[in-house]
Amino acid sequence: MTVALVTGAGGGIGRAVVATLAARGHTVVATDVAAPDLPDSTGVALDVTDTPGVERVVGEVESAHGPIDVLVCTAGVIRPAGILDTGDDDWATMLDVNTTGVLRMLRAVGRRMAERRRGSIVVVASNAGSVPRTGIVGYATSKAATIHLTRCAGLELAEFGVRANVVSPGSTDTTMLRALPVPGVVDEAVERAVAGSLPHHRVGIPLRRVADPVDIAEAVAYLASDAARHVTMQDLYVDGGASLQT
């Protein structure tokens, strides 16, 4: 069975990715800052900001389970703030987790995949990485860098038969969405995402719903699979049309 390693697996999207890949027959290693305890997977602690830790854990996972043929990076953090209010610390944290964290994983796993001349990498970024947004400048910038990082990795690794693609979700019903600073009833974050906001230059979601994490997981599973064997360096938007991407 093919081994798949998922980062940020304890989160809403990560958990759905683990379940979807396990259902497709992968041996799934679910990693997060604290080892996730999820069905049909092995939980391992892996902090993507810890360079030596990433190298060590990837080596240990391969020793225990075999070669990692699928890498899915979902670990991410958001510290909402506009351009005038974004502090250095929050900026550095978002880049460290969302961008450099992906670089660390690409280095550790990508090197091994290149040596074996096989593998598929899927990085979960965000539609905020390509569409300007108010109030999340550090997050959006980190995701823009992550998208480009992944596509450059796809170009460099192509000669080794290793693919690297991005899935860019829009608003997805997880704790990350609901933790955004929206006053009032708990579902207001969801309602506001669907409705859009002219003062915030958001068109809303044409399909009139936020994503369920499994919507993102299905796109990840497709790009990870041999069904996508001729697809690399792509950025697949799973956002109900919210970013009006062509």
Ligand SMILES: NC(=O)c1ccc[n+]([C@@H]2O[C@H](COP(=O)([O-])OP(=O)(O)OC[C@H]3O[C@@H](n4cnc5c(N)ncnc54)[C@H](O)[C@@H]3O)[C@@H](O)[C@H]2O)c1
């Ligand atoms: N929910 C949304 O609306 C949405 C939209 C677009 C993109 N995304 C992206 O999807 C991904 C998953 O988000 P989610 O909605 O499931 O959020 P979430 O907060 O539920 O999960 C994120 C996970 O990342 C983990 N994480 C944070 N720092 C880490 C680190 N240093 N090392 C390892 N793991 C770490 C957290 O512990 C958490 O389990 C993120 O990259 C996020 O930016 C989410």
